[in-house]
Amino acid sequence: MNKSTKNILITLFTALILMIGGHFLKIQPDAATRVITDLINLIDTRKIDNTPIHAAPSEPQVQDDAPLKIGAFNIQIFGVKKIGNTDIMEQLVKIAQEFDVMLVEEIRDSSQQTASAYLKEINDAVGYEKYAFVESEPLGRSSSKEQYAYFYNTKKVKLLDDYTYDDQNDAFEREPFIAKFQSGNFDFVLVGLHSKPEDTPAELSSLDNVVSELSEEDPSEHDIMLLGDFNADGSYFKEKDTTHPLKAAKYHWVITNDFDTMTKTDWTYDRIILLPETYDHEYQKESATVFRYDRIFGIANSFVQQISDHFPIMAEFNTADEDDD
Numbered sequence: 157m158n159k160s161t162k163n164i165l166i167t168l169f170t171a172l173i174l175m176i177g178g179h180f181l182k183i184q185p186d187a188a189t190r191v192i193t194d195l196i197n198l199i200d201t202r203k204i205d206n207t208p209i210h211a212a213p214s215e216p217q218v219q220d221d222a223p224l225k226i227g228a229f230n231i232q233i234f235g236v237k238k239i240g241n242t243d244i245m246e247q248l249v250k251i252a253q254e255f256d257v258m259l260v261e262e263i264r265d266s267s268q269q270t271a272s273a274y275l276k277e278i279n280d281a282v283g284y285e286k287y288a289f290v291e292s293e294p295l296g297r298s299s300s301k302e303q304y305a306y307f308y309n310t311k312k313v314k315l316l317d318d319y320t321y322d323d324q325n326d327a328f329e330r331e332p333f334i335a336k337f338q339s340g341n342f343d344f345v346l347v348g349l350h351s352k353p354e355d356t357p358a359e360l361s362s363l364d365n366v367v368s369e370l371s372e373e374d375p376s377e378h379d380i381m382l383l384g385d386f387n388a389d390g391s392y393f394k395e396k397d398t399t400h401p402l403k404a405a406k407y408h409w410v411i412t413n414d415f416d417t418m419t420k421t422d423w424t425y426d427r428i429i430l431l432p433e434t435y436d437h438e439y440q441k442e443s444a445t446v447f448r449y450d451r452i453f454g455i456a457n458s459f460v461q462q463i464s465d466h467f468p469i470m471a472e473f474n475t476a477d478e479d480d481d
């Protein structure tokens with residue numbers, strides 16, 4: 157017998173006793189009803205106090221102390237062709253579920269169905285509306301446009317704001333996509349960028365300006381994280397150059413030069429860069445990594461190449477303690 161059935165039986169039995177008792181002791185019917193109501197309320201209160209709250213089986217309770225996983229994934233030419241490939245989508249759906257916030261880059265789809273189709277498949281696999289996304293407009297100077305999207309776990313993260321950077325000096329081919337989120341006590345700003353390869357040093361310098369502007373706009377928020385495919389290695393960027401503005405001491409490149417974020421080369425194109433206010437506080441030390449889904453899911457290299465030329469990158473954050481800023 158489960159607890160609620162037992163409670164109902166206790167209530168009914170108590171009511172019966174009181175009715176019989178009330179009859180013999182000549183208690184007014186009103187008083188008897190009041191006693192019964194009080195007893196039912198008491199049992200209800202006990203039920204709330206003593207029984208753990210069980211969400212429906214399809215909606216497990218979120219562990220609030222679990223670290224927040226934030227990352228980025230350039231899903232090379234992500235459009236209707238990939239959405240139509242069930243084998244590729246099966247892996248992309250599994251990958252998305254490893255993140256609480258995932259910046260998706262290189263969405264190329266003039267019909268603009270890709271992000272919503274991806275979301276539907278993710279939530280179908282989970283079994284409920286766990287994830288949501290927010291998407292930029294198509295960006296780029298030529299007719300070949302790309303969109304960014306943040307996919308996020310609505311059980312852990314609340315989207316507060318999102319917009320495309322106001323690129324008055326045309327510093328960026330694809331303007332950074334900026335989103336503000338809150339998770340537990342941790343509020344933060346993500347600045348997603350897929351740099352134009354040939355303009356990488358200049359575009360990354362401009363990211364330094366974006367950080368300054370964001371800090372001026374909201375001096376109370378220093379959890380500004382830069383992430384995405386920065387093309388920050390190989391022939392486009394000297395990763396060991398310490399004179400670059402984005403290599404100033406305040407910037408912590410947690411995806412360090414030794415990580416290989418590409419599937420065909422050992423380059424570190426994809427990066428996550430933190431300010432001290434996040435690096436010294438919410439960031440879980442040593443957590444930044446390349447998410448090697450091929451090893452975890454057991455996927456052959458030939459198939460990995462069909463999914464993307466990039467691996468996803470990820471870092472973990474503590475959301476339980478008081479945010480310092």
Ligand SMILES: [Ca+2]
Pocket residue numbers: 323326327328329330331
């Ligand atoms: Ca621009």
Ligand SMILES: [Ca+2]
Pocket residue numbers: 342343344377378379479480481
């Ligand atoms: Ca904050």
Ligand SMILES: [Ca+2]
Pocket residue numbers: 389395412413414415422423424
């Ligand atoms: Ca490298």
Ligand SMILES: [Ca+2]
Pocket residue numbers: 378379433434437438479480481
């Ligand atoms: Ca902080």
